[in-house]
Amino acid sequence: MTETTTRTNDSGTPLVPLLPAPLARHTVTAGSAIALIGTFMAWTWTSDFPGDLTVDGYPGGLQLLTLTGALLTLLFALSAYGVKGLRWLTPAGTNAPLRLLALATFATTGYTLGAISSDLGGIVNLEPGAYVSGIGSLIALVAAFALPGDTPGNDTTADNAWQRIRHTLAAPSPRTAKTIPDWAGILIIVAAFAIGLYVFAYGIDTEYTELFIGFLITAVFTFAAITQAGLLARLSALTAQHRTVTLSAAFVAAICFPFTQSSDEYALIGANILIFATVALGLNVVVGLAGLLDLGYVAFLGVGAYAAALVSGASTSSLGVHFPFWAAILVGAGASLIFGVLIGAPTLRLRGDYLAIVTLGFGEIFRITMNNLNGNSGPNVTNGSRGIPAIPDITIFGYDLGISHDIAGFTLGKPGNYYLLMLIVTLIVVTVFRRSADSRIGRAWVAIREDETAATAMGINGFRVKLIAFALGATLAGLAGTVQGHLTSTVTPEQYQFAGSVPPNSAFLLAAVILGGMGTMSGPLIGASLLYLIPAKLQFMQDYQLLLFGVALIVLMRLRPEGIVADRRKKLEFHETGQLDVPDANLTDTVGVTKAGA
Amino acid sequence: MTSMTTTTNTVLQASGVTMRFGGLTAVRNVDLTVNSGEIVGLIGPNGAGKTTFFNCLTGLYVPTEGKVTYKDTVLPPKPHLVTQAGVARTFQNIRLFPNMTVLENVLVGRHTRTKEGLWSALLRLPGFNKAENASRERAMELLEFTGLAAKADHLSRNLPYGEQRKLEIARALASEPGLLLLDEPTAGMNPQETRAAEELIFAIRDQGIAVLVIEHDMRFIMNLCDRVSVLVQGEKLVEGTPDIVQADERVIAAYLGTPFEGAPGEEEIAEVEAAESAQSTTSTEGDTP
Known part of the structure; x- marks a missing residue:
């Protein structure tokens, strides 16, 4: 097999030097095959454990996740052998992704076995199938770590165990891709988004906590594996080539989402994620581009929601007018714009920390004022803490968003309708972000963020430019607020706090931007999705949510300070070690969506 | 624009610029003119107020007294408006x-x-x-x-x-400035880089942009500038061609200090040296028994 030696580097010292490299690879293949077979057997005797893992010959529930992990491990192992037709799977490293996938399989299986044991009371509840999969995945894991590292250099030279483990899980950047015809590139992008949509919908649809945790474990390790395999770099190079196609594909995938949902509960989660993500993207204009730390951003969402609620024709609205939706949306966005200018005009002359304090204050003032405009402590405008309930649903061209509609055989409930409406708002915000970032004004924002004195010396009117960013951010939040008010059909002051357990609040918005990647377009969208989805699906952690959130932030900032989706600039900023000094062809290709930060 | 006379058009005129920070007068009553097609140098020992004067010109500081005009219009005290008007600058620390x-x-x-x-x-x-x-x-x-x-x-x-x-x-x-202000453009450069910077500045001048440059590198400034102005303790001491400035005793005094009144003459120095050498020989003799 000369093919194998040319494809992989078998010379480095592995972390666990048990087996020679070819033998280790055979063992990984065999181990994951065993794990795969195990998933077709019964794992437990009773259907008390959710997902019914008692059936022979038909994997279900968590078994499916193990199956996916084992199958992917097999595929990547075959790719490492150089099997024709599978080599495209590993353009960068072969061993590191294999290790990560073996880890995914093992962790998912291990978690499942643990969950069965603890749910049903003891490991006696495990059937042979569970042992088969467990042992198979363990063998695969150990053997995978017996494979040498992908990155040149000796694994054992690193200082401590942690660094050595990280080293074995890292792969070099992929070889330059062969040019493929446009139609193939487009097909790949479409397929990638279809898979993405499927995985996302699967995650939202997970019906019990165990399945969701298993899903998270599998997804995280698999994602890391395909990143190390270089597939992600290849994909982002493609998306950079076909940006319009990518955006359309993302949009179409997003449109498809409510049609994949049978229950309103999960469609509602989707709609809320979209609202959260859109507001986070709006905040990214203010924080990521212009560098203005806004700690009261959720108040602008509140202004939009309240303004729309007041003109919605709700019986409790003090105005008692009923505007058509397009007018309500304009009122909401307009009110936020006015508040943005009112707050920004006096405060944007301040720099840095002062602005953060003032905006923090504004956020609280908004909430307290809405509480006090109740007829007792002030004029009755907002009904105080009771809020404005029973906001009527929107009707657009006779299409009532409040009731279910059957479209092409799919039933679209109220949350689904609002999801689609929100998607339009998201599209607007995405367009605004992209276009403003890539223009004279966007460059002025970044310049102000980088060095305000130098920027003014270059002829930029700092105050004016900052005010535009601030007001634009406020307007976008107000726009989202109008939809949010109608979706929740009640607006109360308590929805718009600085920090709370329900995601659209200022702290979580900021966290979504930072987690996802400041100054990028897809970053806040991904960050917001994760920040909403994880707490929503893990109800049992509700009490510890803020604690876990804090821990997650610290871990991420330690390991990946530039966020999940790195702006090219940020990547260069945080990882100073030489090699990125010169932007190589690859790097400029991967900018893609992140180029919006320009 | 063809005749030499047009090159004497005034681009920048600062008259009576004074900048006080509380009780400290950093710049006192400084006049400076830059004509089109000219490279003017601004030198002075550390702390002479050169950069403060620059900041007054570019609107970062609002001068306490005096006014600055660019092509006969008074410059507004806002950096971005100054740049808009046609005065661009670089910074001492990049x-x-x-x-x-x-x-x-x-x-x-x-x-x-x-x-x-x-x-x-x-x-x-x-x-x-x-x-x-x-x-x-x-x-x-x-x-x-x-x-x-x-x-x-x-x-x-x-x-x-x-x-x-x-x-x-x-x-x-x-x-697209009509006047470029350079604050120590060669600080920290090696001789080759300095020479390249010199050529770059000449090329800029040839494009019809007047240049005002602060610099400590004397060889550089004397090669480059048509006129040099010396700022000492916030006040303008001398202005003129490099030769005049170099020969001016006050400038040398400002940089190197003046001999004090009871400064030793040459004879006395010789006497002291003789005494010291004599002493050192005796001391070495004493040390070695």
């Missing part, structure tokens, strides 16, 4: 936008000479792309001019020191 690319840095310099606002960017109004492309083209020209074109996509923070200085000049030139 102040690039470190996380923007080289090209983007220069494009930011184009800010005052383009008008596309937010609406134009959002709606991609006709003319947006045209203006953007024109800006890019002009920026690339400037990068060619300063020899940085090959590094247009690099982050400016990753450029070597000398090139960062050049980029700062390119960025300033992007605002």
Whole structure:
């Protein structure tokens, strides 16, 4: 097999030097095959454990996740052998992704076995199938770590165990891709988004906590594996080539989402994620581009929601007018714009920390004022803490968003309708972000963020430019607020706090931007999705949510300070070690969506 | 523009500029004129108020007294309006936008000479792309001019020191100034880089841009400048051609200090030296028994 030696580097010292490299690879293949077979057997005797893992010959529930992990491990192992037709799977490293996938399989299986044991009371509840999969995945894991590292250099030279483990899980950047015809590139992008949509919908649809945790474990390790395999770099190079196609594909995938949902509960989660993500993207204009730390951003969402609620024709609205939706949306966005200018005009002359304090204050003032405009402590405008309930649903061209509609055989409930409406708002915000970032004004924002004195010396009117960013951010939040008010059909002051357990609040918005990647377009969208989805699906952690959130932030900032989706600039900023000094062809290709930060 | 007389047109006129910070007068009653096509040097010992004077010219400080005119209009005390009017500057400590690319840095310099606002960017109004492309083209020209074109996509923070200085000049030139203020453009440069900077400044002057330069490197300033002005303790001491300034005793005094009244004459120095050498020989004899 000369093919194998040319494809992989078998010379480095592995972390666990048990087996020679070819033998280790055979063992990984065999181990994951065993794990795969195990998933077709019964794992437990009773259907008390959710997902019914008692059936022979038909994997279900968590078994499916193990199956996916084992199958992917097999595929990547075959790719490492150089099997024709599978080599495209590993353009960068072969061993590191294999290790990560073996880890995914093992962790998912291990978690499942643990969950069965603890749910049903003891490991006696495990059937042979569970042992088969467990042992198979363990063998695969150990053997995978017996494979040498992908990155040149000796694994054992690193200082401590942690660094050595990280080293074995890292792969070099992929070889330059062969040019493929446009139609193939487009097909790949479409397929990638279809898979993405499927995985996302699967995650939202997970019906019990165990399945969701298993899903998270599998997804995280698999994602890391395909990143190390270089597939992600290849994909982002493609998306950079076909940006319009990518955006359309993302949009179409997003449109498809409510049609994949049978229950309103999960469609509602989707709609809320979209609202959260859109507001986070709006905040990214203010924080990521212009560098203005806004700690009261959720108040602008509140202004939009309240303004729309007041003109919605709700019986409790003090105005008692009923505007058509397009007018309500304009009122909401307009009110936020006015508040943005009112707050920004006096405060944007301040720099840095002062602005953060003032905006923090504004956020609280908004909430307290809405509480006090109740007829007792002030004029009755907002009904105080009771809020404005029973906001009527929107009707657009006779299409009532409040009731279910059957479209092409799919039933679209109220949350689904609002999801689609929100998607339009998201599209607007995405367009605004992209276009403003890539223009004279966007460059002025970044310049102000980088060095305000130098920027003014270059002829930029700092105050004016900052005010535009601030007001634009406020307007976008107000726009989202109008939809949010109608979706929740009640607006109360308590929805718009600085920090709370329900995601659209200022702290979580900021966290979504930072987690996802400041100054990028897809970053806040991904960050917001994760920040909403994880707490929503893990109800049992509700009490510890803020604690876990804090821990997650610290871990991420330690390991990946530039966020999940790195702006090219940020990547260069945080990882100073030489090699990125010169932007190589690859790097400029991967900018893609992140180029919006320009 | 053809005859030599037009070159005497005044570009910048500062008259009676005084800057006080509380009780401290950093700049006192300084007059300075820069004519078109001229390179004027501003020198002085550390703390003489050169950079403060620069900041007064560019609107970073509002002078306590005096006024600054550029081509017969009074400059407003706002940095961005000064740049708009046609006075661009560089900074003593390089102040690039470190996380923007080289090209983007220069494009930011184009800010005052383009008008596309937010609406134009959002709606991609006709003319947006045209203006953007024109800006890019002009920026690339400037990068060619300063020899940085090959590094247009690099982050400016990753450029070597000398090139960062050049980029700062390119960025300033992007605002199409009539007067360029350079604050210590060769600080920290080696002799080759200094010579290159000198040629660059001459080339800028040849484009019809007047230059006012602060510098400590005397050889550089004497080669470069048509006129040199000396600032000492906030006041202008001398102004004139390099030869006049170099020969001026007050300037030498300002840099090296004056001999005090009871300074020893040559005879006394010889006497002391003789005594010291005698002493040292005796002491060495004493040490070695």
